[in-house]
Amino acid sequence: MAKIHNLGFPRIGANRELKFALEHYWQHGDSETSQRHLHATAREIRQGNLEIQSALDWVPVGDFSLYDHVLDTSFMLGNIPTSVEKVASEYALTALDAYFLAARGQTAHAECGCQTQAGEMTKWFDTNYHYIVPQVDADTSFALNPSRINRDINEARSVGAEVKPVILGPVTYLYLAKGADDTTKLTLLPKLLPIYAQLLANFYRHGVEWVQVDEPVLALDLNREWQTALQYAYDYLSTSNIKLLLTSYFSDYGANLSIVSALPVAGIHVPVIDSWHEVNAIASTLKASQVLSVGVIDGRNIWKARLNQCLEQLIPLHQQLGDRLWLAPSCSLLHVPIDVELETHIPSGLKDRLSFAKQKLQELVYLKNALNEGRDSISTELGQNSASQGYEKAQSNHATQLRDSSLHSSLFKRQSTFSQRKLTQASALSLPLFPTTTIGSYPQTSDIRLTRAKFKRNEISEHEYILRMQDEIAHVIDVQEQLGLDVLVHGEPERNDMVEYFGEHLEGIAVSQFAWVQSYGSRCVKPPIIYADVHRPKPITVAWSQYAQSLTAKPVKGMLTGPVTILNWSFVRDDLPRNKVCEQIALAIREEVNDLEAANIRIIQIDEAALRERLPLKKHEQRYYMQWAVDCFLLASSGVKDETQIHTHMCYSSFGEIMEDVARMDADVITIETARSNMTLLDVFDTYAYPNDIGPGVYDIHSPNKVETHDMLDRLNHACSRIPADQLWVNPDCGLKTRGWDEVKVNLRHMVAAAKKARVVASEH
Numbered sequence: 001m002a003k004i005h006n007l008g009f010p011r012i013g014a015n016r017e018l019k020f021a022l023e024h025y026w027q028h029g030d031s032e033t034s035q036r037h038l039h040a041t042a043r044e045i046r047q048g049n050l051e052i053q054s055a056l057d058w059v060p061v062g063d064f065s066l067y068d069h070v071l072d073t074s075f076m077l078g079n080i081p082t083s084v085e086k087v088a089s090e091y092a093l094t095a096l097d098a099y100f101l102a103a104r105g106q107t108a109h110a111e112c113g114c115q116t117q118a119g120e121m122t123k124w125f126d127t128n129y130h131y132i133v134p135q136v137d138a139d140t141s142f143a144l145n146p147s148r149i150n151r152d153i154n155e156a157r158s159v160g161a162e163v164k165p166v167i168l169g170p171v172t173y174l175y176l177a178k179g180a181d182d183t184t185k186l187t188l189l190p191k192l193l194p195i196y197a198q199l200l201a202n203f204y205r206h207g208v209e210w211v212q213v214d215e216p217v218l219a220l221d222l223n224r225e226w227q228t229a230l231q232y233a234y235d236y237l238s239t240s241n242i243k244l245l246l247t248s249y250f251s252d253y254g255a256n257l258s259i260v261s262a263l264p265v266a267g268i269h270v271p272v273i274d275s276w277h278e279v280n281a282i283a284s285t286l287k288a289s290q291v292l293s294v295g296v297i298d299g300r301n302i303w304k305a306r307l308n309q310c311l312e313q314l315i316p317l318h319q320q321l322g323d324r325l326w327l328a329p330s331c332s333l334l335h336v337p338i339d340v341e342l343e344t345h346i347p348s349g350l351k352d353r354l355s356f357a358k359q360k361l362q363e364l365v366y367l368k369n370a371l372n373e374g375r376d377s378i379s380t381e382l383g384q385n386s387a388s389q390g391y392e393k394a395q396s397n398h399a400t401q402l403r404d405s406s407l408h409s410s411l412f413k414r415q416s417t418f419s420q421r422k423l424t425q426a427s428a429l430s431l432p433l434f435p436t437t438t439i440g441s442y443p444q445t446s447d448i449r450l451t452r453a454k455f456k457r458n459e460i461s462e463h464e465y466i467l468r469m470q471d472e473i474a475h476v477i478d479v480q481e482q483l484g485l486d487v488l489v490h491g492e493p494e495r496n497d498m499v500e501y502f503g504e505h506l507e508g509i510a511v512s513q514f515a516w517v518q519s520y521g522s523r524c525v526k527p528p529i530i531y532a533d534v535h536r537p538k539p540i541t542v543a544w545s546q547y548a549q550s551l552t553a554k555p556v557k558g559m560l561t562g563p564v565t566i567l568n569w570s571f572v573r574d575d576l577p578r579n580k581v582c583e584q585i586a587l588a589i590r591e592e593v594n595d596l597e598a599a600n601i602r603i604i605q606i607d608e609a610a611l612r613e614r615l616p617l618k619k620h621e622q623r624y625y626m627q628w629a630v631d632c633f634l635l636a637s638s639g640v641k642d643e644t645q646i647h648t649h650m651c652y653s654s655f656g657e658i659m660e661d662v663a664r665m666d667a668d669v670i671t672i673e674t675a676r677s678n679m680t681l682l683d684v685f686d687t688y689a690y691p692n693d694i695g696p697g698v699y700d701i702h703s704p705n706k707v708e709t710h711d712m713l714d715r716l717n718h719a720c721s722r723i724p725a726d727q728l729w730v731n732p733d734c735g736l737k738t739r740g741w742d743e744v745k746v747n748l749r750h751m752v753a754a755a756k757k758a759r760v761v762a763s764e765h
């Protein structure tokens, strides 16, 4: 009898209950009620998740997190940053507040004045989820604290669930850690493994049979040292009485396959994606006692599974393995929304094709029933499933496809070289040395969001909505003028999100009402759904930019999201290669860029925050991706005159290996995130002379902390030591939409002051 299980479930709640409880707690942390409310909300979400997953043979526990599962792992292993421990003991913080201090650099008790640097946050592999990076050094020691996961086991048991604790494996934990080189990190493994052994012993005492150990580094190209570390780790842990199910996701095992097949674990999970060959390879070498978990349901996209095709592959496997065949989503369902049934505005033809977390688990039930009881037992469901495929073909817009196929190479190139353009732009714009700017968004206050919500509910007219947004734009322009910034922005008040907004205005893309996916902590996004050919029916941003520019003599940047980012932060149709979908979006953005230029917008920023994010995890696939991704950016951005300055922006990118591709984008100015990672991203400029202008972020916008002028000046000086001063811009790491006005004004005042001091120093040399 085949069995079904899940690797992890979204934790934000179907109505983002966790988000609201967290933000309430952070604002009112001094009140016991808000803490009780936070814990009660979290418990309700966990219980709801257990209920949704009740048809599974094994339910994941320990996957729930108040902020981030990697940070939870650090706390469970007793690896808490020294600065956090120090502040926590000085101010006698509760465990909960120490946890949020590590995550956000601040506790809920603002008046206690305790703060530290927020934990560094980075992308979870190739997803739009961000984790808090563990910090280690040669002296790091570990001590087990399993209270959180024990609580979750007990809770799940009390409702009769068959539990399977989920933990992040020791090798991935160290691999992702920062603060030490690989050799040092590997010397920590012998110290870490006894803690994992204690954890497994703790599970055994709780009567646990199976534990899911996530080692997603197995999706990467691993060198010999890390492969050996995996062998060493799992040899060590094999003496425990617990059965380990080893999982990896987001890509196949590739060159790690033979290592994985030989590990002494009780079960192996294979994320199917395109790797049925790996499923069959592992099945053929599986020991008689081992289980094979097949990640047959796509945990990264929202299309219904092709159940008949899955069964073709699964039936022979089931005949071979019987109850040693387990079925699962390819990865944790953290990366998809919870329930498509909540959606009332998605056209029914499209909605029929969609499957969110809840529906994906139902698909597992269908597959299990078909395997255990025969296909006929689900003949109705199979018929409905087949009927819902193929909608996208009917939706294709032939005209766009024709246009795609005739792209000429001249569309991918600016008219002149960067050095020529730089001269032309210098005389057109007359900017000082170290020009100051911001990344685009200004605080999205609850007033702005409420106004948008009212407009969507038809409670205010479009005319009133526009007037209110214009008021906000006027305010944002005024603040920037007062602060003395050089290149202004309109502040993006009219945008719910930098990607969803464009999804709302482009044809071929649908947006949802409730399909939230966690991005980090309490922050969520609703990725648009690209289901047909994309095109732009009319200008999207031009009127807002024109309005903002009409209020000031300083240049206001036009603000667009780039094609690669729109693609990477959306759910994408699977009947067309991603590069072709991206080209369609690039053509639409190109039209917008050209219209902005025609409306006298002299600087246009095309954000490519997610360019690096979907870089394939395997090195041999990266070149091809970068080639078409950069081409799409060029297609979107190259249609302008020399004097129009093109900016781009990227956040959380580690640029090391993609610097030449970034240079090939040929943006006149790129702003990047560097402050949150303590300027370590700038190391690449020691060995690579980036040719165009660049603004390394001088302060981290993810933390509510205020930053002093001298700290920003230090960072600017650090940048100056690596990059010629006349190439440098001064800006924050990223947009300011998540921040409050008080912090924004203080920090930007300090930023402008830092730039002015740097100008004085430069003029003295």
Ligand SMILES: CN1c2c(nc(N)[nH]c2=O)NC[C@@H]1CNc1ccc(C(=O)N[C@@H](CCC(=O)N[C@@H](CCC(=O)N[C@@H](CCC(=O)O)C(=O)O)C(=O)O)C(=O)O)cc1
Residues within 6 Å of the ligand: 128, 444, 446, 449, 450, 452, 453, 495, 496, 497, 498, 499, 500, 519, 520, 522, 523, 524, 525, 526, 569, 609, 734, 737, 738
């Ligand atoms: C820059 N980043 C982005 C990423 N991905 C994106 N798709 N967008 C990004 O900007 N990835 C990397 C980084 C960091 N990630 C994020 C992700 C999300 C946020 C963020 O601030 N999200 C908001 C939600 C934004 C949104 O869509 N808001 C809507 C709906 C607002 C709402 O809840 N309205 C209420 C009513 C209003 C009220 O009472 O307040 C309702 O409808 O009930 C909107 O503005 O209209 C979040 O809050 O999570 C930041 C960085």
Ligand SMILES: N[C@@H](CCS)C(=O)O
Residues within 6 Å of the ligand: 439, 440, 441, 498, 559, 607, 609, 649, 651, 734, 735, 736, 737
């Ligand atoms: N222009 C966007 C970029 C975020 S990555 C913003 O400022 O929010």
Ligand SMILES: [Zn+2]
Residues within 6 Å of the ligand: 439, 609, 649, 650, 651, 733, 734, 735
């Ligand atoms: Zn950004």
